[in-house]
Amino acid sequence: MPALRLDAAALPPELDDLRRDVRAFLAEETAAGRIAPHADNWLAGWDPAFSRRLGERGWIGMTFPREYGGSEAGSLARFVVTEELLAAGAPVAAHWIADRQSGPSLLKFGTEEQRRAYLPGIARGETSFAIGMSEPDSGSDLASVRTRAERADGGWTVNGTKVWTSGAHLADAMIALVRTGPAGESRHEGLTQLIVDLRSPGLQIRPIRLLTGEHHFNEVVLTDVFVPDDRVLGTVGDGWRQVTSELSFERSGPERILSTFPLLAAVAGRLAERGADAADRARVGMVVARLWALRRMSLAVAARLAAGDAPATEAAVVKDLGTRFEGALTETVRLLARVEPDLASSDPLARLLAQSVLHGPGFTLRGGTNEILRGVVAKAMLAGAGEAR
Numbered sequence: 383m384p385a386l387r388l389d390a391a392a393l394p395p396e397l398d399d400l401r402r403d404v405r406a407f408l409a410e411e412t413a414a415g416r417i418a419p420h421a422d423n424w425l426a427g428w429d430p431a432f433s434r435r436l437g438e439r440g441w442i443g444m445t446f447p448r449e450y451g452g453s454e455a456g457s458l459a460r461f462v463v464t465e466e467l468l469a470a471g472a473p474v475a476a477h478w479i480a481d482r483q484s485g486p487s488l489l490k491f492g493t494e495e496q497r498r499a500y501l502p503g504i505a506r507g508e509t510s511f512a513i514g515m516s517e518p519d520s521g522s523d524l525a526s527v528r529t530r531a532e533r534a535d536g537g538w539t540v541n542g543t544k545v546w547t548s549g550a551h552l553a554d555a556m557i558a559l560v561r562t563g564p565a566g567e568s569r570h571e572g573l574t575q576l577i578v579d580l581r582s583p584g585l586q587i588r589p590i591r592l593l594t595g596e597h598h599f600n601e602v603v604l605t606d607v608f609v610p611d612d613r614v615l616g617t618v619g620d621g622w623r624q625v626t627s628e629l630s631f632e633r634s635g636p637e638r639i640l641s642t643f644p645l646l647a648a649v650a651g652r653l654a655e656r657g658a659d660a661a662d663r664a665r666v667g668m669v670v671a672r673l674w675a676l677r678r679m680s681l682a683v684a685a686r687l688a689a690g691d692a693p694a695t696e697a698a699v700v701k702d703l704g705t706r707f708e709g710a711l712t713e714t715v716r717l718l719a720r721v722e723p724d725l726a727s728s729d730p731l732a733r734l735l736a737q738s739v740l741h742g743p744g745f746t747l748r749g750g751t752n753e754i755l756r757g758v759v760a761k762a763m764l765a766g767a768g769e770a771r
Contacts, residue, residue, distance in 0.1 A: 393681070397462045400455075404466040407439065412470070419471030419644040419730065421737035424637045425598050425744070427473025428552055433507030436467075436474075442481050443505030445688075446489065451502035457688035461681065465636045471644035471734075475549060475598070480504040482635060484511035484557055487575075487628050491616035496577065500555070512550040514558030514578065514602065515625065518543055524559060524625060525569040529604065531560040531576060537610040538562070538576065543603050546748065550600040551587045556580055558604075559625050562618055573621030577613040578604070593740040594725060627692045635684075638704030639676045641745065642711050645734040646673075649715045652731055662718055669714050672707050676700065695762040702755040705745045712738045 411417045411432070420427055436442050444460040446452020460481075467474050485504045488497055503509030520526045529542025540560055550556060556578045563572030580587070584607040590599035616624045646669065653662055679700050686693040715738070721729055723736035746752055 393458060393462060397459055400459060401462050401466060404441070404463055408466065408470045408472060411435075411472070417470075417472050419648070419734065420473065421471060421645055421734050422641045422741040422744075423471050423644075424468060424474050424478045424641065425548055425748070426475060426596060426737075426741070427471075428475040428549060428598075429473035430476045430507070430510075432473050433477040435507070436477070437505060437507030442477050442507050443485060443501065446485060446501055446505055450489075450497055451505035453505075457684050458681075461636065461684045465640065468636055468640035469643045469647070476510050476552070477504065477507050478637075479513055479549065479553075480509060480511040483513070483628050484555075487557060487615065487624065490627065491575075491624050493612070495612060496615070500577075509555075510549065510553040512547050512553040512556040512580065512600075512602075514544040514547060514556040516544065516546045518545050518601070525565075525573075525622070527559055527561050527573060529558065529560045531562045531574065531609065534608060537608055537613070540576065540578070540604045540607045540609055543601060545599075545601045546590070547587075547600045547602045548598055548748065550580055550602050551589065551597065553580055556602065557615060557628075559621050562621075570622040572619055573625070574618045575615040575621045575624050576609045577615055578607065578609055579613075582607045582609075584608075592744065594737065599744070626694055629694060629697065636677070636680055638701050639673060639680060639707055641741070642708050642738045643673075645715050645731075645738045646670075646711055648731045648734050649718050653718065665714050665718060669711050672710070676704055676707055679703070695759055698755040698758045702752050702759070705752055708738075708745055709742055712742055 408417070417429075417432060433442065440453040440455070441463045443450070443452035444455040444463065445457055446454070448454055481504060485501055488500055500509055504511075515524055517527060517529060520528070529540065529544065531538040531540045540558070542560065544556070544558060547556065558576050558578050560574055560576055561572055562574040565572055578585070584605045586603040586605070588601040588603065589597045590601060591597050592599070650666060653666070658666070679696075683693050683696050683700055686696065712735070715735060716723075719731055719735055721727075721732040721735065723739050724732040725736045725740075727733050727736070
């Protein structure tokens with residue numbers, strides 16, 4: 383059975399050279415012992431030095447204009463780079479959120495001063511961001527935000543709690559969704575996004591550890607935290623429109639289907655060594671077929687984003703299906719691997735399997751729970767059916 387790799391299907395052929403360059407770089411990094419495959423490494427692999435090496439090659443901020451430190455290579459070129467990084471299980475967490483959504487949000491809604499303050503550092507792999515959306519007891523219902531920002535001299539005083547805030551203990555800043563006015567009938571009114579310095583006085587970060595014992599998620603408690611007026615992102619009261627636009631970036635990328643790809647590649651290699659029977663081949667074939675369909679869907683959303691659209695419903699579909707796929711992939715590999723999951727094992731396959739199993743429960747939390755996402759999709763379908771009538 384041949385080794386499993388991604389190819390350039392459905393992408394412009396001029397990106398083939400870029401893909402080869404990224405693979406060569408990753409092979410060099412692996413051979414030098416600087417990186418090793420890890421499942422879910424866009425969350426678990428915080429390695430600022432690796433992010434800086436990517437930045438030196440122009441592989442962060444690829445959608446940013448050159449005047450802000452970007453390369454203007456575009457969304458599809460970024461897709462190629464991120465796809466290869468994820469497939470290799472490379473440690474990309476230090477720049478991931480900033481590059482994926484905080485930077486594009488700053489480009490779309492930020493002031494000129496905000497763009498110049500943050501975007502060049504993001505592109506260099508030196509400035510990191512966290513997401514301040516979810517709150518305790520709110521699940522994925524962002525409209526129920528209770529963190530409040532009250533007017534103060536020269537800015538805002540913020541009180542409340544954010545949760546599941548990936549990398550907040552290491553990041554520089556957090557874009558937080560807060561309530562600055564009354565909710566109104568729709569509950570979507572009166573919301574605003576603020577850029578919060580994560581070293582601000584009055585801000586406390588508490589770890590939420592994974593089943594592996596690793597510390598990636600956090601609870602962020604804000605007590606009278608001051609945010610100056612020049613760190614309001616976009617328009618006061620327009621936070622709901624802004625954050626739903628941001629969610630299209632968060633929910634649709636290749637990380638929603640490739641968090642556990644190193645595990646799939648490892649088991650394919652093991653089957654090639656020992657030989658695969660018809661049942662094994664059928665199981666791998668079903669997983670790869672699902673992966674390929676989801677990849678095409680993710681690429682379609684990337685193309686929409688590149689065109690300036692905000693495909694929120696399509697992104698929700700990719701995230702929901704991708705989460706379920708990654709759970710199914712892990713279970714399939716458990717049937718095929720003939721090894722026990724073991725974080726401390728010298729067998730890379732056993733380690734990757736353990737990482738995938740123990741990270742799995744978090745897949746359904748970040749970016750919105752599956753139940754909420756299905757509600758988003760259903761609401762859009764009902765609205766579409768009403769328009770058709």
